[in-house]
Amino acid sequence: MERSEVMELFAVVLMNTIEPYVRSLTAQIESELQLLHIAECEWTIHYELFETHASIHVETLVQEEDAPAMRKKCLQGLADALAEHIMMDKESPMLRNLITKEFKYENKEDVDVIEGYCTQTHLETPIEESPVMSSISGRLRRKQVLSDQLVLALEEAPQLSLDGFILFRMQDYLDELREIAEYAIDEFMMDRQYQEFISLLQYFVYIQEAKIPVAHLIHKGGHEFIILNDRLELIDANEFDASFKMEVLEKDINFEDMIVSTLITVSPANIYIHTRDPDMTIIKTIRQIFEDRTTVCAYCRTCDIYLGEAKKQDQLSP
Template sequence: MELFAIVIMKVDELYVRSLSAQIERELQLLHIVESEWTIDYEWTESHAFIRLEAMLSEQEAPTIRNQMMPSLAGVLADHIITDKESGILRNLLMKEFKYDAIEDLEAIEGYCKQSLHTETGLEDLPVLNSSFGMKRRKQVLVEQLMLALEESSRLSLDGFLLFRLQDYTDELREVAEYAIDEYLMDRQYQEFISLLQYFVYIQEAKIPVVHLIHKGGHEFVILNDRLELIDANEFDATFKLEVLEKDINFEDMIVSTLITVSPANIYIHTRDPEMTVIKTIRQIFEDRTTVCSYCRTCDIYLGEAKKQDQLSP
């Protein structure tokens, strides 16, 4: 019989107890505790560490090791994703992308989380060809952790994160780049919306009412208070568009027309009030807008609906 030990070093004191408990639960599920494994954790002046040890015969040591390595690696991978990943991302944003304002960091991290906290990651997004979802990230970490544990029975988590995870860090960097692009686009969009809101605010109303009829998809009709097409000679009053490559062009055309007309009130007749362009119009014109899901005008242009008459400001 000989002492067989694995030491996980450089564990944050904040997590050392919970991590030890998770490792013990995993070993219990494998019935490895029956082999008289002990799990302990200690602190030194610089860091905490977890020690797993057992007295094993030369014959049983390889079998026990092969049994426990995937589970141990899985626990450590979950710990990295849950407790360390956000810190790695913030470090990337601060050191490589030079963001230091808390407001910017928190906003960008929010976009990162939308991508990272999914099963498939960003593979469905056109800007990235990535399948770095949660399952994939854990798989990468488990593989690298098992390699590290096969090389040595002493694993420094700090060193592992710093030197053994280049592919993992590269993927997080890709996510950060995507998140920054989304953040900058959203900020520019909000600035543009604020400018339009101000322009609408200072502009006097030219006509009392506009009825914006959303027939579905990207097909809109703009009518006056008498339900007549608004001066089609001055601007394109009817919109019968195919799906455009960039929605922003489509939105600009409708918003530009409404701003040119400058109505005191806009009644939006639609079966899809959550459509992006409709939400944009409501944001720009604010209390001038009323969304109608069913009324007599809706009945004429959109057909019958199951809902009763309902106006939402």
């Protein structure tokens, strides 16, 4: 009967690292291999630290002719663990490097905001318009891409330099992160332009004297609005000086320009917003522009006339 020997299945090399980092990755690999429930595979994991690098070793007690089968069984678990490690510990630095080095954003606050857009919008959910993206979760799909690439690399050579893999074998993954960063930067720029425009409108509202005491903004549903004066008559913005509209609202801003333009033109001292949908974007925008001049009405006689009956709650909420 042939004697079983301890044989190395895989070795992962990490350059310029510290023991807690190596210990954590070793535990992660061990946990992933345990999920495979390989009953017949007696494997062990240990690491060695050197001055310039560290090595994590996956070994098995097996006869030599059985080693390839054991290697194949452990391969996917090791690749999944390394893929998760890359995404957890390397993805954020990679994104920040792209944002600062390739897209030239050096202000820390800007970089933080852009990375936040990446995380909130695209890292978990795929970009539907992109041909690179698939229909499943962005994170799960990226992990699968990494895992598949790691499997190929480990099949070629059981000793893997993780730093070399990240540098030379992750181009598709980096291209996707680059695309995510581009989308996030576009959103960052649009949001900044929008906020600058809102600030400009706030300034014009601030310097203008009130021209009428009250305006009632009636939101009849969807994108249907009417604006009434204090006598509940339709307001004709043409009766007021419209120079502001021509000079300021010639902007490519994606919200209901006409409503905002009319309100700024007639410059009411108070705006009562009658709506069943106070969280609608245009209503939030109006409240942001006119600030303490606005009151959102959930139910009143005017609501009853134009919007129909509703529960009498939150009658006037500032």
